[in-house]
Amino acid sequence: MARNVIKDQQQRELRRNQILTAAASVFTKRGVAVAKISDIATEAGLSYGHVYNFFESKEEILTVLVQSSQERYTELLKEARVGSGTVIDKLRWLISQYMHSSRTGTMYWVVLQAQATEVLSPEEKEAIHRNVHLNRDLLADILRDGQAEGTIAEGNPVELATLLLTLFHNTAMWEYRGFGEPSDLVIDIMLRLVVNNPSK
Amino acid sequence: MARNVIKDQQQRELRRNQILTAAASVFTKRGVAVAKISDIATEAGLSYGHVYNFFESKEEILTVLVQSSQERYTELLKEARVGSGTVIDKLRWLISQYMHSSRTGTMYWVVLQAQATEVLSPEEKEAIHRNVHLNRDLLADILRDGQAEGTIAEGNPVELATLLLTLFHNTAMWEYRGFGEPSDLVIDIMLRLVVNNPSK
Amino acid sequence: MARNVIKDQQQRELRRNQILTAAASVFTKRGVAVAKISDIATEAGLSYGHVYNFFESKEEILTVLVQSSQERYTELLKEARVGSGTVIDKLRWLISQYMHSSRTGTMYWVVLQAQATEVLSPEEKEAIHRNVHLNRDLLADILRDGQAEGTIAEGNPVELATLLLTLFHNTAMWEYRGFGEPSDLVIDIMLRLVVNNPSK
């Protein structure tokens, strides 16, 4: 009997996403280098051998995961920039989105390991590096907008961006470090880093 | 004869420290889970078998390294608190010390991996967790001092401490992420997070 | 209705032969142990799962292939023996047939692997061995005929047969070894091995 090709495709896509989701979870909880393919398979609810019908290797899973996470973040940054309100409002929205989006938030830890560790080949690390810089520059652009409109403090926008992202990216890791989940209130404190203080 | 014993002891201590230094370097560059004992031995300039005359296991090396790094940081925090000047001055000194001390600075990356990854046993991770909280509380104490003297902004001192350390700890990792070495100027920007702004 | 059953049977036989032909090709090109069921299925133009509707296992495909090749060779030998002309003529015809029949020729390489390798069980190997000896003996019979008629040199006919078959069987492998396709002229050279040289 012939198969239902369309349903097969959907099922396949579903499986693939299950694996990616499971991988994100396992990479986050156990660490990228420590995570086993069989851990991922178990978490995804399939046999370890089947994972290889979707991905070439553990490395590829990591690469795909990091790439898509970085792309999603890029979209978020672009969306933030064209949003409404002052740049401060935009940043508040951006950070809130970042911290609450389960994917982006927890994925920072995975990206960090992929970038600062030798689990991937130099070429793959280089690609990640490029995207990290791209995204930093997008954040810097937003800050530059804010300096133009007077809501963001003076200073090298790239440096300010680096500081700001260092802060809110890592805040998303608080729960993994036993610091508890950060409240939304911390966003305003973070923004003190870059907000223009007219009183000085 | 007695002389030799003492010299032997010193020699042994020297070797041990060479290994620890090498381990810190290799753990930082390659990643804790990826690092091989033979990498460490090579970097330390001895044979891999000899490493086991100083440490029980790779796990022990990591544990000792993390522990001593955390203790050094504890000392730094205590020293900062009893320093001279306002709390702002003390924080400036603290962060500067943290970022420039090659040991403390790069060790954050190792501690982070040890804490948020399953390379160590739950018990060992628990010990690290305790020290992380201890140190955060010490930083919070300093901030509380500052709130009392009026130089630090209002707000939950533990939360402020968590934000501040999240920022300056991770700034020490900039070079591993391709963000370049942070200048001393960033310290004042970081402090905007917690400094009291009397103009409001 | 009855028609359909017959047609189905033919269709099934066709499929089966496609698989065997594909298997012969893949076994020859890639090696028996290296060949994958999916390689064979692809070459035969069907899905890998479907192969199991015709054969129990990879082992069975190989066994059937070898068996039928050996049987065909047996037929060839019998046909040669009852042919017309001198034994020299018969051998010339036999070798020519062997080398040009795509099946017999390339199949020698498969049989050799099956016989001298542990891809098959000892029992299956034993069966192949028996057929190999059977066929050698048939060739020896032909040589004996030739000795009787005076066209074949003296000597142990089994030994002569073994030498002769060693030569022409392996000549069929020249193209796989980069020696190019042998010309028909080589047959007469081969026959020097066994031809009676009245001049001595």
Add this chain to the structure above:
Amino acid sequence: MARNVIKDQQQRELRRNQILTAAASVFTKRGVAVAKISDIATEAGLSYGHVYNFFESKEEILTVLVQSSQERYTELLKEARVGSGTVIDKLRWLISQYMHSSRTGTMYWVVLQAQATEVLSPEEKEAIHRNVHLNRDLLADILRDGQAEGTIAEGNPVELATLLLTLFHNTAMWEYRGFGEPSDLVIDIMLRLVVNNPSK
């Protein structure tokens, strides 16, 4: 205590040769693709993990083995050419050496598998091919010498060489095919292929 460096070197060389010898044996008996590293290790009398302290991979073992076997054969051919007596004598010596040298003789089967099978990469196969042709040409040179001295039959020397080597190489495999060990008498029969028959 310092090690005995010289003895270590010798021991290491010994081990390496044990592995190669074991590999030749296992590859011959079980088949190159079927042979397991652990089979080789067991036969060599060491643990499977230790094999990797001498060779990168199973592929490398095979390559080294084939290469050295081909080189040994090249030497044999060169030695034969400069030997004493007629070319017929030289060939008799050559074939006898080939068939009795346990290494060269049984290694043909391994070389054949490596050359006609996809266990090695195309590059490695290409290198083997080159050596096979080189050695065939050396044999052709000897035959050409014989044609000059009148002891070898007319005809394309490369073709004659190919036929002759096809015969005596594969004769070395008789025992693996259940044909029993060939007697020395067969050598003279083999030589009929190429010997000049003055009577014609």
Add this chain to the structure above:
DNA sequence: CATGAATGAGGCTTCATTCAT
């Protein structure tokens, strides 16, 4: 009949750790 999703046995390879020298 046909397809390819799914499983898991089994081989390859790495590397922490032990131990003879």
Add this chain to the structure above:
DNA sequence: TATGAATGAAGCCTCATTCAT
């Protein structure tokens, strides 16, 4: 003390085979 040979647990990956559709 110092070296590196030796071991084998454990993870990666392949692919024959099964089975739902």
